[in-house]
Amino acid sequence: VAEPKQGWTLGELAEILGGELSGPSDVFIRRPVPAGYSDTEGITFAENAKYLELVEKSDVAAVILPESGLESNKPSIRCEAPREAFGRILALVAKELSLSEGIHPTCVISPEATIEEGASIGAYCVIESNTRVASGAKIYPFCYVGENCRIEMGAKLYPHVVLYKNVQIGERTIVHSGVVIGADGFGFFWDGEKRRKIPQVGSVVIGDDCEIGALTAVDRATAGETRIHHGTKIDNLVQIAHNVEIGEHSIIAGQTGISGSAKIGARVTMGGKVGIRDHVSICDDVNLGGRTDVVNDITEPGDYWGSPAKNAQKQIRVLMLIEKLPELMQQIRRLEQEIKELQKKIK
Amino acid sequence: VAEPKQGWTLGELAEILGGELSGPSDVFIRRPVPAGYSDTEGITFAENAKYLELVEKSDVAAVILPESGLESNKPSIRCEAPREAFGRILALVAKELSLSEGIHPTCVISPEATIEEGASIGAYCVIESNTRVASGAKIYPFCYVGENCRIEMGAKLYPHVVLYKNVQIGERTIVHSGVVIGADGFGFFWDGEKRRKIPQVGSVVIGDDCEIGALTAVDRATAGETRIHHGTKIDNLVQIAHNVEIGEHSIIAGQTGISGSAKIGARVTMGGKVGIRDHVSICDDVNLGGRTDVVNDITEPGDYWGSPAKNAQKQIRVLMLIEKLPELMQQIRRLEQEIKELQKKIK
């Protein structure tokens, strides 16, 4: 399985990247490959000795190296920032998932919906009343967009996205397949006999330049809004509960769960499988390690980890002590023995 | 993004709620909003001092207060149970996701399926043979309902639900988008060379008045039934494995996973990310804190927490001792020192 044909000579690539060529300029490069991958038409990058070791063992056409410090026998291009240069090659070969312009004839679109000129809507989409899809927005097949939604310019809904209603998707925001936005928040009360549903009447607002990973759920607010601010990126299988607010440029890794009404600051990063308790507040510039549980407010920027979350350095120390519990146990037994001997001597 | 126009005067609302009006009766209220939210046409509620503090800082048209104990300068309605009164306003503005009555012409419905009069089936649904959809049931666009299913009166399948086959959805039960019910249980055996599939021939029965959150998976039984009893509410991204049984009126928060053949009692509550081992049994009236792992049967009602689960009070004590491990370490070092000094003195 491979993309259709493409390619450059190494000389062409050196020019595109503004880097220094070392080796024959006519080596033919067809695609970027990861470090350590063998592909006689591939180019990779090495930003440090570890990567270079992987590259040297592999059979690859060329490598992007930093301006100094690393040497390779392979044809190479030296650049100031090899990883960024490699990213530029990725961008050269990246191709949008295909979608024809205009509205596919199989779509079921409410006469009260507004589809602006220049929007693309794929096969078998359903778009309900009072919804507006802006120019340049792309909605792939099998999306359901309920009433009263706004899909802003350049936003993308990949195949099989569901927006219930009152959902706003900001400019250039990407929503991956299987995402469900605007389902009922999980709110019930016990009436003495059974659990009764608290109606969920709020909405969801996703800002500009966000990305929502595959199979992530963002519930609508009980009242008011569940809100994700500009530039925040969310991975796959994440749960965002009702009335959550997440600040700008935050990053949330896979399988994380954020409970109702939690408020997350800007530039917060979360590793995988993090859990945030309901109504908790986390300030800006906090980093949470994988599998961290936040059960109390975090008011100081910094690195946190563990369950419950604490300062990451402190957590590592506690963890090391846990590892040493068997030794600790022996130490205590030795002390007991020594005390007994002392007691005997004194008697 | 907001619902179409609606609203009441504060006087009208006081009458609807049967509460005592304080302030001008002609203040116009358009919508319920969360405490702390500023909306000059919004009404919120304060059931305690913490909520009231949030409300007082916000710019809101009116507030629902308890009959005594809290004072506000804002227009207010005093009610016996402010949270419940607020819930009644939520119910006033709540509107069902739109769905036309009858069967949309794009549906692909087996001639051996039975759709009762008064059922609504949206665009692009597929319904297979021997399936019955009862009157008043609503099936939103893009649902797949396999053979031999029963969708009872008033049940709702939101867009993009999949029922494999032999699945029963009880009366008034709500199934959110992206839910998959009846996929193969995860059963394999190692034949010495590779893993071979154990055929999964059972069914799934979901009781009345249940709710299944977005992107939750409920596998069908190997043989017999996977069964969720009346009134149980399940959040998003939950995994319910083959042959699991969950009692009535239980509540299971997001990203929890329940392994094969586990038996869960009635009125059990689980926080987020709980894990239940296969074949484990949990009695009625058990509460499991977030991220708890249950690896042995629980036979006594009560609160449990931790990994593995233990009595919540005991778990908190253990956790506090873990936090104190650095001190413990120092204490032991001090004891060692004191013993050495004693040893010197005695020699």
Next chain:
Amino acid sequence: VAEPKQGWTLGELAEILGGELSGPSDVFIRRPVPAGYSDTEGITFAENAKYLELVEKSDVAAVILPESGLESNKPSIRCEAPREAFGRILALVAKELSLSEGIHPTCVISPEATIEEGASIGAYCVIESNTRVASGAKIYPFCYVGENCRIEMGAKLYPHVVLYKNVQIGERTIVHSGVVIGADGFGFFWDGEKRRKIPQVGSVVIGDDCEIGALTAVDRATAGETRIHHGTKIDNLVQIAHNVEIGEHSIIAGQTGISGSAKIGARVTMGGKVGIRDHVSICDDVNLGGRTDVVNDITEPGDYWGSPAKNAQKQIRVLMLIEKLPELMQQIRRLEQEIKELQKKIK
């Protein structure tokens, strides 16, 4: 909810299984049921005393017993391997989810796609250009198969599967509903002001005889391939990140998450909710207990458990010591007391 009629006499079943009949040969058996399940037309199995106890309490038509060691008053068939024999009955009654042969007229298939004779494609599928669907492959309703994919012989995509593009599904591999394969890997870099997307241009290769559980996400590689080798079985709601590689015949339970570029060996088993850090490498024949976090390479086969993962035996010992922390604390206090007394005596 039950499958249409089927059945055998106990004598017929004994012959099919090659087992020894005990009791009347004309007992009518309609279906296999789990041990402990009451069904007067059901047959179950007991491979040990615990199962037999369950069976004896239930009202079932017959039971499969081992050749010796267990006795029952119920009609029975004695077989060498009761569980395997029961599996054979499961296979007798197992029926494929229904799907008509050929291409449903509602499908939207690119003229540049190739659908081989003998493939079945259900209602409302979208198949894009340069994709090939092999003979005997089954694609159920509402699947989206992007450009340049390969669906090999006998592969099954259940309803509502999404393959972005450049995805290969091996022979006889089963992909359950709600699975998303080939979404963008989660790669961003901080440019000093905001997070920028690293283009994801790679592909996904799933081998033969694999199974991918409902609502699991497998991201495509940044460059190169995300790869799952032959015979590996993956449960529901699992996250497989970009550039991950998983060896043959591995088994991965629900809600596990494997981060970018991790390399997993052959015959590795993972319990539920396991987390694997990015770039980590795990050798063949490793077993990871539920909720284990692997943060460093594992280079020795064996059983591992905990967060972070360690040898399972060692982990159990540490866990038992944690449980004993309250006692440990008391012990230390007692030692302190004894030392004080010694100090007094010596003074």
